[in-house]
Amino acid sequence: MRVAEDPFDRFREWYEEACRDPRGEVPEAMCLSTVDEKGRPDARFVLLKGFDERGFVFYTNTNSPKARQMEGNPAVALTIYWERFRRQVRIRGRAEPVSEKEADEYFATRPRVSRLGAWASEQSQPLKSRFTLLRRVAVAARRFGTGEVPRPPFWSGYRVVPETIEFWSEGVFRLNDRIIFRRDQEGRGWSATRLYP
Numbered sequence: 001m002r003v004a005e006d007p008f009d010r011f012r013e014w015y016e017e018a019c020r021d022p023r024g025e026v027p028e029a030m031c032l033s034t035v036d037e038k039g040r041p042d043a044r045f046v047l048l049k050g051f052d053e054r055g056f057v058f059y060t061n062t063n064s065p066k067a068r069q070m071e072g073n074p075a076v077a078l079t080i081y082w083e084r085f086r087r088q089v090r091i092r093g094r095a096e097p098v099s100e101k102e103a104d105e106y107f108a109t110r111p112r113v114s115r116l117g118a119w120a121s122e123q124s125q126p127l128k129s130r131f132t133l134l135r136r137v138a139v140a141a142r143r144f145g146t147g148e149v150p151r152p153p154f155w156s157g158y159r160v161v162p163e164t165i166e167f168w169s170e171g172v173f174r175l176n177d178r179i180i181f182r183r184d185q186e187g188r189g190w191s192a193t194r195l196y197p
């Protein structure tokens, strides 16, 4: 790896390479780590739905444990592993809600049943049976008929604004290659440092 000057260019390069020929993998899957009100870590996968120099965006239920945890403590980490390429990206930063407009625009691109599913799901609450979920989807379908399915008020996105982005790639005999980018003091540029594996 070169110590490139912009981590987003590097990220785009790796992401596009992983997406080009995913072979059944989910290149946009990333592990989101948060901490709860007692400082205990929690982690789960979410899907990367967009990124640019502002950060990395995913969507979820805003009443979910992860959303509550980010509200209490916006410090989060994202970890991505592209197995076929033996590449890892670690991102640490702060989660910020995306704008209503951005969330609406993304929600409108989702398939209709996924939009109904967002209305039907009380994410991470106990669910009596699969049937209850399907019935709630049917109730939402009846409610909106053939009209637009608007974004639920409890469903939106978060942008992880990175403070550090680390790129790891496997080398021979575990002599792996690592470069960490740290945002500089003014928060405008990045400085890159190579790390021991």
Ligand SMILES: Cc1cc2nc3c(=O)[nH]c(=O)nc-3n(C[C@H](O)[C@H](O)[C@H](O)COP(=O)(O)O)c2cc1C
Binding pocket: 026, 029, 042, 044, 045, 046, 047, 048, 058, 059, 060, 061, 064, 065, 066, 067, 123, 124
């Ligand atoms: C590959 C993968 C992608 C996922 N993507 C999302 C996602 O984008 N948004 C989401 O809310 N849950 C997603 N999930 C489900 C979450 O991992 C998790 O089960 C759910 O959001 C509840 O998490 P919480 O109780 O910590 O809030 C995904 C799961 C997997 C395995």
